[in-house]
Amino acid sequence: MDIVEFLEVVNEAPLRSAAKPRVPWKPCQPDDDPFITLPVFVAYCAIAAALRPWNRRNARFKVILCLQVEACLPVYTAAARVFLNGVADYKLGRTRPFVSDWGGRYSNRDQFEVQRMDRAIFLKEPKKDLDDEAILFADAVVDIPARTRSHVEAAMKRFELPIVDRDVELLLSEPWSRLDKAFPEGRPPTLALQRLRQYPRLATPTVAPVKVTDPTLADMHGYGKVVDWGHELARDIDNYKSGRIPWEDVDDGVLLSGPTGTGKTTFIRALANSCGVSVIAGSFSIWQSAGSLDDFLKAMRKTFEEAKAKAPSILFVDEVDAFGSRNIRDDNRSYWTAAIAGFLELLDGFHGREGVVVVAACNHPDSLDTAIRRAGRLGSHYQITLPDAQSRLSILKFHSGIELDNSQAAMFGMATEGFSGADIEQLARDARRAARRRLEDLSATHIIDQLITLTELSxxxxxxxxxxxxxxxxxxxxxxxxxxxxxxxxxxxxxxxxxxxxxxxxxxxxxxxxxxxxxxxxxxxxxxxxxxxxxxxxxxxxxxxxxxxxxxxxxxxxxxxxxxxxxxxxxxxxxxxxxxxxxxxxxxxxxxxxxxxxxxxxxxxxxxxxxxxxxxxxxxxxxxxxxxxxxxxxxxxxxxxxxxxxxxxxxxxxxxxxx
Missing domain, CATH: 1.20.58.760 (Peptidase M41)
Incomplete structure (x- = not known):
């Protein structure tokens, strides 16, 4: 039985037992159910097909649904709530249908929150990974199938649209994001479908987009002395790998500071590429989101252990200034003291840190505890400032592949005074978008068009x-x-x-x-x-x-x-x-x-x-x-x-x- 037949049978049959599945357009509590749009119903069909074993009254489960590459998280989130509303009665005052983004910012908190719940759905986007703990946590990890003709026809029947091959193909081929925009709450489905036909997708330019390669230290223009340190580190790691020097001769701890957007993270990528090692990333906020102080310390140790397992490697610790100083006296002093002490212990490498270079980044180095900046921990300190005019041109060329002539370079230099590397990367992204909209090859003209208005002097x-x-x-x-x-x-x-x-x-x-x-x-x-x-x-x-x-x-x-x-x-x-x-x-x-x-x-x-x-x-x-x-x-x-x-x-x- 396909999904259309399945839904038709469910819709027409009365609910005679607790084992019967529920249908989304007859919710028990309408006020608790999200407004169902056509894209949400198509996504619901896919979820119902993926979760057939649990599509029954008061089923208990905690599942992770793996989205396809084309999937739209907001649409599937709404569809997952519809599914949960269909299998359980969420009475007033009780917990609402629980749907969360697996691997999102609050994923750890959400996993703890659902421990006592009867059912929950986590949605995993393709770019996020699943580890062994995820497999242990969930009752099942299921791939959501791509939308099919049956799903679309069921949705069209649900919204009383005539099933025409042209419209079926349109609803199958349109990106989820366009479907979501075309079918907002309250708009008649016939009008939404008409607008989809009226405003077709723009043709994709035939020219291949500029491919931004992974940066190396040779691409780090305007970074100053920290690039020289990076080259020395690359040589030392190469000598360490070949056994010519012991790890004690490698400078394995450095602090980078500078304003937001100056490219500290980009430098780390370039450093790792030039050294030929892996990067393991951590930060105060990531570790703190694990939960209590014990969970915080456990998450921090786990990151260091992962770096040791992949040694030689670079452990990048962002937002290190969030640790603060133990000299600050407040109600949370014991928490900060324990957190800093745990970090210092791992930096010292008392339990072994061979092969791990710790590179920490911050915006306010003066707020760091002095013990963190001690020699043997993060003793070396390099400031990364905003790039000068020539460096900004080099950054632009790296991100866009465009080299400006002298007149354009003068305009660019003046208009981008005070820009960070991140600002220039965004400017190149905007220029590529403008070129796509015009169905043109990216050129210097598109770059200049993104700049603030300049007046040519007489x-x-x-x-x-x-x-x-x-x-x-x-x-x-x-x-x-x-x-x-x-x-x-x-x-x-x-x-x-x-x-x-x-x-x-x-x-x-x-x-x-x-x-x-x-x-x-x-x-x-x-x-x-x-x-x-x-x-x-x-x-x-x-x-x-x-x-x-x-x-x-x-x-x-x-x-x-x-x-x-x-x-x-x-x-x-x-x-x-x-x-x-x-x-x-x-x-x-x-x-x-x-x-x-x-x-x-x-x-x-x-x-x-x-x-x-x-x-x-x-x-x-x-x-x-x-x-x-x-x-x-x-x-x-x-x-x-x-x-x-x-x-x-x-x-x-x-x-x-x-x-």
């Missing part, structure tokens, strides 16, 4: 930026203040947002005490931008002042420190800290005059340099307008090439013998 604006930044670079090279690494200007701006449109990046100055000359040179470099604007245009723009990091603000602060906080002004007297000096500058005319004199003298010096080296300045400006960015070596070469040769008067040139 040629005069770009030239003014070039003049300003060229002045900074030229003066810095001329007075030997510091190595110029890069000069860059933007061709775009974000409307309504204050953003840096140009900059000069300098190298680190040598580790030595700074003198008055060093501070005066720093002031001169700050004033060089407006000096160049004055030389070229006869005016300077307001971008040089206003914010704390603006040129004039920074020059004024340095001059104030020199005169009043460092003893390097007209007297050795130190007037006070910088915040007090600002008040002194505002209310003491004499102090204000001395600060002004420092700025005036350095501005005069800078203007003289700019005027003398005007040809070099113009060459840098023209090149910067053309390329928008220049490496420091190119700037230095232009300055050297345009330096006016000098002839020494101390010695006359030798005359040739034939002269």
């Amino acid at each position: 040629g005069d604006f770009v030239r003014a930026l070039a003049v300003h930044e060229a002045g900074h670079a030229l003066v810095s090279i001329e007075i030997g203040h510091g190595e110029v690494r890069e000069v860059k200007i933007s061709q775009y701006r974000i409307e309504g947002k204050s953003s840096q449109l140009g900059y000069v990046r300098y190298g680190q100055m040598g580790a030595r005490p700074k003198t008055r000359t060093d501070y005066l040179n720093a002031i001169a470099v700050c004033l060089a931008g407006i000096a160049a604007e004055m030389e070229v245009f006869g005016w300077f723009a307001d971008g040089a002042s206003g914010s704390e990091t603006a040129d004039l603000n920074r020059a004024t602060e340095l001059a104030t420190m020199l005169e009043g906080a460092l003893g390097m002004g007209h007297t050795l007297i130190v007037e006070g800290p910088i915040d007090q000096l600002e008040r002194l500058r505002a209310y003491n005319p004499e102090f204000r005059r001395r600060v002004h004199d420092i700025l005036e003298n350095e501005f005069g010096r800078v203007k003289s340099i700019i005027q003398t080296r005007r040809t070099a300045l113009d060459a840098i400006i023209e090149r910067l307008v053309q390329t928008k960015e220049m490496p420091g070596e190119e700037v230095a070469e232009i300055v050297r090439r345009h330096r006016t040769p000098t002839v020494s008067l101390a010695k006359l040139p030798r005359r040739s013998a034939g002269a």
